Amino acid sequence: ETFDFTPRFANDGSRFAFLRLLDAPYGSDVDLWIAAPDGSGARRLAGPFGDHVREYAWSPSGDAIAVQTEVGDQGTITIVPTDGAAPSLEVGVSAWQPEWRAPDGQQLLFLGVDASGTTGLYLVGRDGLALTRIDLDISAGPEETDVLFSFSLSSDGTHIAYASLP
Numbered sequence: 001e002t003f004d005f006t007p008r009f010a011n012d013g014s015r016f017a018f019l020r021l022l023d024a025p026y027g028s029d030v031d032l033w034i035a036a037p038d039g040s041g042a043r044r045l046a047g048p049f050g051d052h053v054r055e056y057a058w059s060p061s062g063d064a065i066a067v068q069t070e071v072g073d074q075g076t077i078t079i080v081p082t083d084g085a086a087p088s089l090e091v092g093v094s095a096w097q098p099e100w101r102a103p104d105g106q107q108l109l110f111l112g113v114d115a116s117g118t119t120g121l122y123l124v125g126r127d128g129l130a131l132t133r134i135d136l137d138i139s140a141g142p143e144e145t146d147v148l149f150s151f152s153l154s155s156d157g158t159h160i161a162y163a164s165l166p
Helices: none
Strands: 003-009 016-021 030-035 043-046 055-058 064-071 074-081 094-101 107-113 119-125 132-134 147-153 160-165
Touching: 003 055, 016 055, 043 074, 055 094, 064 094, 064 107, 074 107, 094 147, 107 147, 119 147
Parallel strands: 074 094
Antiparallel strands: 003 016, 016 030, 030 043, 055 064, 064 074, 094 107, 107 119, 119 132, 147 160
């Protein structure tokens, strides 16, 4: 038996993606699928990802989906093309909450943790090049222990709202 969950429509509404758990409720292999809005034409895009798929996001043009999974105890992001080509890009830092930068989707923004254990906001090219940490002043006072825990990117890709905890 299978269990389908976490549906998300592409920006243009022409199809939706969903996660499928095989051998539910005891299985642990989750695959990424896409289908037409009425559920027809469902096809598997990628997987299995084990049971560690956390989040995913459609690219602005709908030609790829960024999937956040865990490998061991480290989160990673994989870009899965919707045309059936092989998945690519596993970022070099522990990563989660992928969000495509509009309008062209050539960059991906995500939260990550570097080797020193510091959480930050990162930007990487769709090709996996130019990994850049975005410097944010999240210090609320004399304590330098604030942790960035969520963000949202404006629809035009020019502004970032973020939240942190002291």
